[in-house]
Structures are given as structure tokens and as C-alpha cells.
Amino acid sequence: MAHVATPSKKFWTPANIITAIILVIGLVLTVKRFSMGIGAVSNLSDDNPWGIWIGFDLLCGVALAAGGYTTTAAVYLFGMKKYHSAVRPAITTAFLGYAFVVFALLYDLGRYYRLPYPLTIYPGPTSFLFEVGLCVALYLTVLAIEFSPFLWEVLGWAKIRHLVHKLTLALTIFGVILSTLHQSSLGGLYLIAPSKLHPLWYSIYLPLFFFLSSIPAGLSMVILEGTLSHKYLNHKMDEEHHHGFSPVVLGFSKAASVVLFAYFCMKWIGVAMDNNWSHLGTGWGLWFLVEVLGFVLLPCILYAVAAREKNERVAFYASIMTVAGIILNRLNVSIIAFNWRLPAEARYFPSLEEFLITVFIVTLEITVLRICLNKLPILHQHPQFRDAH
Amino acid sequence: MKRRTFIGILAGAGASLATGTAGAAGNHHFTGYPDSYGVLFDSTKCIGCRKCEAACNAVNELPKPELPFDDLSVLEKRRRTHHDTFTVVNKYEYNGKPVFRKIQCNHCQEPACASACFVGAFKKEPTGAVSYDASRCVGCRYCMIACPFEIPTYEYHDPITPRVRKCTMCQPRILEGKLPGCVEACPKGALVFGHRDELLQIARERIRKHPELYVNHIYGEQEMGGTNWLYISGVPFEILGMREDLGITPAPQLTTGALSVVPAVVGLWPMFLTGAYAITKRKEKIAAEERAHAVQKAVAEAEAEAAKKLAAALEKAEREKQAAIDREVKKALKEAEEARKKAEAASEGEE
Ligand code: SF4
Numbered sequence: 001m002a003h004v005a006t007p008s009k010k011f012w013t014p015a016n017i018i019t020a021i022i023l024v025i026g027l028v029l030t031v032k033r034f035s036m037g038i039g040a041v042s043n044l045s046d047d048n049p050w051g052i053w054i055g056f057d058l059l060c061g062v063a064l065a066a067g068g069y070t071t072t073a074a075v076y077l078f079g080m081k082k083y084h085s086a087v088r089p090a091i092t093t094a095f096l097g098y099a100f101v102v103f104a105l106l107y108d109l110g111r112y113y114r115l116p117y118p119l120t121i122y123p124g125p126t127s128f129l130f131e132v133g134l135c136v137a138l139y140l141t142v143l144a145i146e147f148s149p150f151l152w153e154v155l156g157w158a159k160i161r162h163l164v165h166k167l168t169l170a171l172t173i174f175g176v177i178l179s180t181l182h183q184s185s186l187g188g189l190y191l192i193a194p195s196k197l198h199p200l201w202y203s204i205y206l207p208l209f210f211f212l213s214s215i216p217a218g219l220s221m222v223i224l225e226g227t228l229s230h231k232y233l234n235h236k237m238d239e240e241h242h243h244g245f246s247p248v249v250l251g252f253s254k255a256a257s258v259v260l261f262a263y264f265c266m267k268w269i270g271v272a273m274d275n276n277w278s279h280l281g282t283g284w285g286l287w288f289l290v291e292v293l294g295f296v297l298l299p300c301i302l303y304a305v306a307a308r309e310k311n312e313r314v315a316f317y318a319s320i321m322t323v324a325g326i327i328l329n330r331l332n333v334s335i336i337a338f339n340w341r342l343p344a345e346a347r348y349f350p351s352l353e354e355f356l357i358t359v360f361i362v363t364l365e366i367t368v369l370r371i372c373l374n375k376l377p378i379l380h381q382h383p384q385f386r387d388a389h
Numbered sequence: 390m391k392r393r394t395f396i397g398i399l400a401g402a403g404a405s406l407a408t409g410t411a412g413a414a415g416n417h418h419f420t421g422y423p424d425s426y427g428v429l430f431d432s433t434k435c436i437g438c439r440k441c442e443a444a445c446n447a448v449n450e451l452p453k454p455e456l457p458f459d460d461l462s463v464l465e466k467r468r469r470t471h472h473d474t475f476t477v478v479n480k481y482e483y484n485g486k487p488v489f490r491k492i493q494c495n496h497c498q499e500p501a502c503a504s505a506c507f508v509g510a511f512k513k514e515p516t517g518a519v520s521y522d523a524s525r526c527v528g529c530r531y532c533m534i535a536c537p538f539e540i541p542t543y544e545y546h547d548p549i550t551p552r553v554r555k556c557t558m559c560q561p562r563i564l565e566g567k568l569p570g571c572v573e574a575c576p577k578g579a580l581v582f583g584h585r586d587e588l589l590q591i592a593r594e595r596i597r598k599h600p601e602l603y604v605n606h607i608y609g610e611q612e613m614g615g616t617n618w619l620y621i622s623g624v625p626f627e628i629l630g631m632r633e634d635l636g637i638t639p640a641p642q643l644t645t646g647a648l649s650v651v652p653a654v655v656g657l658w659p660m661f662l663t664g665a666y667a668i669t670k671r672k673e674k675i676a677a678e679e680r681a682h683a684v685q686k687a688v689a690e691a692e693a694e695a696a697k698k699l700a701a702a703l704e705k706a707e708r709e710k711q712a713a714i715d716r717e718v719k720k721a722l723k724e725a726e727e728a729r730k731k732a733e734a735a736s737e738g739e740e
């Protein structure tokens with residue numbers, strides 16, 4: 001009999017080799033962190049208690065996971081049915097995003113094993129961090145429930161699958177409330193430190209800034225990831241995901257452009273409120289202009305062009321710039337413009353090990369995401385549950 | 390779970406956030422416990438001998454530093470508090486003369502650290518001290534972000550039970566009726582312990598009696614809502630590395646406004662969102678109705694059209710049939726006529 005050779009898919013592709021190396025380094029550093037303390041792997045100090053684990057892993061992680069609530073709200077609450085194909089990938093990234101935010105937190109918390117304390121025995125409701133903790137915990141639960149159908153479908157558990165489906169509306173509304181609260185309270189964290197954060201970034205509107213900017217952040221992540229997975233995971237997609245994506249890109253571009261513009265205006269109202277115009281003439285002012293003109297106004301215009309000309313390529317570039325802008329903003333607030341008065345030698349710059357742990361966590365997240373996209377009905381509908389929505 | 394119950398829980402949480410805020414770290418001005426203690430530091434009397442540092446080290450059973458406390462060379466470098474150094478004395482210069490200033494926790498009347506801590510590990514005690522309870526601490530270090538005086542420090546090298554460290558105002562000693570370690574050790578009387586009110590009076594007295602010696606400001610009387618540690622000085626406080634731009638707003642008030650929005654969000658969003666959902670649904674319903682209507686109309690029109698066509702076709706068929714019959718009849722008649730003529734002609738020929 002003729003032997004039919006199945007095309008042997010190589011496991012050790014270059015991407016997988018790099019992933020494996022990063023994961024091994026990460027594990028070693030994890031052991032070091034948890035056996036020798038935070039100080040053994042980081043440059044955190046008494047002057048700089050929060051570094052990139054908070055500034056990047058937490059603040060950026062949560063902002064970029066905003067695609068979950070923006071997409072579900074658009075589709076289920078505002079009836080934009082044509083964006084339906086974006087819901088599943090958005091929920092997946094949001095769920096993994098938050099799960100890894102919490103995971104990353106364990107590295108930063110001195111007594112990580114007490115993480116449930118604020119929510120259980122010792123609530124400290126005067127703290128914005130308490131609100132962040134409460135909302136993130138609840139929202140992670142919501143996302144887990146929203147994500148669970150993809151597993152039930154694979155397992156063929158129709159009953160529970162339909163039960164969760166019935167909760168869609170409630171979960172969506174709950175998700176929007178929780179997201180509004182914790183996206184904004186991440187900005188609220190810095191309200192307590194007016195003497196440490198540069199006046200151009202400090203504003204009583206910080207919570208509003210963080211909330212507003214999380215919307216284009218979420219929309220841009222949907223566009224960015226969608227475009228990439230169209231390129232690389234095409235074979236996993238069904239018709240709806242193939243053809244449904246164009247309107248998603250253009251519709252989200254329009255929305256992102258509008259909200260970015262509102263955010264842009266608010267930023268200036270913030271400057272005017274505290275009369276910080278004089279700071280614009282300094283080096284910090286220049287840096288502020290780079291952020292606000294280059295990474296808010298410019299993507300805002302690009303998105304408008306993309307929506308008008310129906311140009312998905314421009315939308316893709318705009319999404320990259322928006323995401324970069326959000327990261328820049330969060331790093332400015334938490335690290336770059338924070339402690340700006342400290343003398344240069346007391347300023348913080350992350351250690352190599354801190355970087356590597358962050359890279360490790362991001363790599364781990366991408367790996368899990370790749371597995372999910374490959375194994376679960378996310379880019380396509382499960383045949384048995386077609387049209388269940 | 391029903392959506393309403395779900396949201397109810399959250400609204401409850403929001404409300405407790407708001408009331409918790411109002412109660413503990415209020416949006417009313419808390420002026421400190423009436424009989425609370427404090428310490429007055431007079432920089433004109435401090436000689437930078439570091440006796441207070443040594444006493445603090447002994448009283449708090451902290452590890453011995455590399456250089457002994459009578460080595461004054463450390464004064465050449467600017468130092469801050471550390472996890473094994475709750476207080477430091479720094480040397481500054483003004484008009485070519487050295488001036489010294491002691492740093493430690495200022496024991497704010499409305500502490501930023503307490504307001505920031507999400508497990509309530511910091512507490513303003515009736516004695517005036519701001520205490521820290523390591524058994525609650527999660528180690529997030531938000532207190533360190535919040536403190537405007539850059540006081541709390543952390544045991545970064547302890548992997549299991551790291552603590553936030555800072556001056557305790559010697560709360561245990563105060564409760565025993567003793568003086569704080571540093572105050573007891575100061576050989577120059579640069580530190581005075583007493584009720585905060587009395588200390589303010591002493592400070593005012595000194596400034597009034599010797600306006601040539603002091604700047605007319607009691608640091609800590611108002612800064613960040615007031616602190617239990619007070620300072621007077623012969624040189625501008627800025628020279629002593631003390632921020633003069635902190636303002637008099639107590640730290641908790643920086644966040645109460647924004648936190649109070651929470652219940653509003655929890656209350657208004659569901660209304661708005663269900664509204665949006667209802668509108669969407671209604672739009673969809675109307676659209677569906679319109680669609681149904683249109684379909685009906687189309688069907689009716691199509692039916693009418695079809696009926697008309699059918700009738701026309703029938704009529705045409707009828708007409709054609711009639712015509713065919715007529716034609717056939719004509720043909721038959723014609724044929725009959727011809728046959729008759731033929732027959733006639735044939736009979737004529739026979740005759
Ligand atoms: S000085 Fe800092 S650590 Fe001390 S009570 Fe005030 S805020 Fe807390």
C-alpha cells in the first residue's frame with residue numbers, strides 16, 4: 001500500500017526556539033525573585049517603589065485589554081451586529097490580558113500571597129488601589145465567564161453553553177461598569193501624588209484621561225490583532241471572520257478617531273485648568289507635545305482618513321501609533337514624568353532582569369494566546385453552535 | 390445571577406466606598422486628635438551630632454551601620470531614610486555656614502500613606518503617631534508613592550515577609566510615658582516633645598522673641614493639612630531640602646472627589662446602557678416590522694401582479710382559443726363549401 005506522508009509540521013521553528021529560550025530565562029529569574037526578594041532582580045528603590053512591572057505590565061496591560069469591553073458593548077448594547085466577528089478574539093485577548101496582569105502583579109507584590117486581603121478581611125476603601133483591585137477581580141470573573149463558552153463548545157457541553165449565552169447582556173453591562181471604574185481608577189492612583197508627578201501630566205482629570213484613552217486603546221488592539229491574525233492565522237477563519245473584518249476595521253477606526261479627538265481636547269483642558277502653559281516651554285513641555293500631537297492627534301487624523309477612504313492599511317498604521325501612544329502615556333505618568341524632580345542619580349531605570357521578567361510574562365501570554373487561537377473556536381464558530389448568538 | 394442583584398452588589402460596594410471615604414479620611418477637615426503629641430525640631434539649635442540617629446537605632450533595635458554614629462563624614466552626602474535607618478540628619482549650607490536638619494516620618498494629621506493603603510495597614514493613632522501594621526501589609530508600596538515627604542521605605546531583599554519601615558514616633562515608649570528615643574538623646578534641646586498645640590505655641594513664642602533668628606513660618610503647621618512633627622528654622626526651608634510647594638490640602642482630599650464619582654457611575658451606567666440596549670432593540674424591532682411590512686406589501690403586489698398576469702394570460706388563451714375555434718369553424722365551413730361545390734360540379738358532369 002502506498003504510504004501517504006503527512007506533512008510533518010516542524011515544532012522547532014525559529015519563533016518557537018526563541019519562545020523556549022525566553023521561557024527558560026524567565027523561569028530562572030522567577031526562582032530568583034521568589035527566593036531572594038524583589039531587590040535581587042530589580043532596580044526598585046525607596047525613591048522609586050513602582051517600576052515597569054506596574055508602569056508597563058499593569059497600566060499598559062489593562063489599557064490594552066480594553067478591547068473586551070469596547071467590542072462587546074458595541075455589538076451587544078449598541079447593536080453593531082456587523083462587528084460580531086470581533087467579539088470572540090476581543091474577549092480572548094481581554095481575558096488573557098487581565099489574567100496575566102494579575103500574574104505579573106505577583107512579582108511586584110512583596111507579600112503576593114496576601115493578594116486577597118484587600119477584598120476580604122482588610123478592605124481599605126479610601127484607596128484608589130482598592131477600587132482597582134475590586135474591579136479587576138470582578139471583571140476578571142466576568143471575562144472568565146464570557147470566555148468559558150469557547151471551552152464548553154469544544155467539550156460539547158451544550159446546556160451550560162446556552163446558560164452562559166443567556167447572561168450575555170448582563171455580563172456586557174457589568175463589564176462596561178467595571179471597566180469604566182478600574183480604567184479610570186488606574187489614573188486615579190496618581191491623584192494622591194501631585195508633588196511627584198510633573199504638572200503637565202498631573203491633573204484632576206487623570207481618571208477621565210485614563211478612561212477615555214482606554215477606548216481607542218481597546219479598539220486599536222482589536223484592529224491590530226485582527227490584521228495580524230488575518231495575515232498569519234487565515235486558515236483558522238470561517239467566512240464570517242474573513243469577510244466580517246473589513247467593516248470592523250473601518251467602523252472601529254471611525255469610533256477611535258472620534259474618541260481620540262475628545263481625549264486630545266480634554267488633555268488641553270487639563271493644561272488650561274491648572275494653568276500649566278508655562279511648562280510647555282521646557283524640555284518636559286516638548287516631551288508632552290510629542291505625546292499629545294504625535295501619538296494622539298496624528299493617529300486621530302489617520303483614523304479619520306482611514307474611515308473616510310476605506311483604507312485598512314492606514315487604519316493598521318493608526319492602530320500601531322495609538323497603541324504606542326497609550327504605552328507612552330502610561331509610562332510617562334508612572335515612570336518618566338514621575339519623580340521628575342529627583343536628581344538624575346536617584347531616578348529609576350529598570351534593570352535587565354526586570355525587563356526580562358516583563359518579556360517573559362508577555363511571551364507567556366502570547367504563547368497561551370496562540371494555543372487558544374489554534375485550539376478553540378475563536379476565529380471560527382463551532383459547527384454545533386453556529387448562529388447560537 | 391440576575392443582573393439586578395449583580396449590579397446591586399456593586400452599587401453597594403460603590404456606596405460603601407463613598408461613605409468609607411467620608412468617614413475615615415473624610416472630605417471634612419480633620420484637625421487631628423485634640424491631645425495628640427508631636428515633636429518640634431529647631432534647626433537653629435541642631436549641631437549635626439547624630440546622637441538622635443544613634444538613639445533611634447538602639448531603641449528600634451536596628452542593625453548597626455557600617456560607620457559608627459560618631460563618624461560625621463556621612464554628613465557630606467545627602468541621605469534619606471532607609472529600611473534600617475528611620476531618621477537621618479543632613480547638612481546643608483547657607484551663607485557659608487552649615488545648617489542641619491533631621492528627617493523622619495512627619496506623622497501627618499491626615500496621612501497620605503494611610504489614605505493610600507488599600508488594606509488599612511496605616512493608622513493615625515490618638516497619640517499623634519502614624520502606626521504601621523505589618524500583619525496586614527500586602528507589599529504594594531503604594532504608601533511610598535503617596536507620601537509627599539518620601540519617608541516610607543521597604544525591605545526589598547526579604548523574599549517572604551518584607552515590611553514597610555518608618556519612624557514610629559516611638560509610640561510604644563509614649564504609651565509607657567517615656568520620651569521618643571531621639572528627643573531623649575538630643576544634647577542641644579533641638580527636639581522638644583509635647584502636645585501639638587503647646588509645641589505650636591512654643592514655636593510661635595520663639596519666632597516672636599527672636600525674629601532675627603527665625604524665618605516666620607512653622608513648617609508642618611499647615612503643610613499637607615498639618616503634621617505632628619513641626620519645624621522652625623533660621624534659613625528658608627527650601628535650603629533644608631523641604632518642599633515649600635506642597636500646599637495645605639490634606640492628602641485624602643486629593644482623591645475623595647474622584648472616588649465619590651464611583652456610585653454615580655455604578656448608578657448611571659446601567660440605566661444608560663440598558664437604555665441604549667432598549668433603543669437598539671427597538672430600532673431592530675421597528676426595522677424588523679418595517680421589513681415585514683415591506684415584504685407583505687411586496688408579496689401582495691406580486692400576488693396582484695401575478696393575478697393580473699394570470700387573468701391576462703387566461704384572457705389571451707381564451708381569445709386564442711376562440712380565434713382557433715373560429716378559424717377551425719371557418720376552415721370547416723370553407724371545406725364544407727368546397728366539398729359541396731365539388732359535389733355539385735361532379736353531379737353536373739354526370740348529367
Ligand atoms: S510623613 Fe509620609 S509616612 Fe509619615 S505619616 Fe506622613 S504620609 Fe505617612
Ligand code: SF4
Nearest residue numbers: 506526527529530532
Ligand atoms: S505596601 Fe503595605 S502598607 Fe504600604 S500601601 Fe501597600 S499594603 Fe499598605
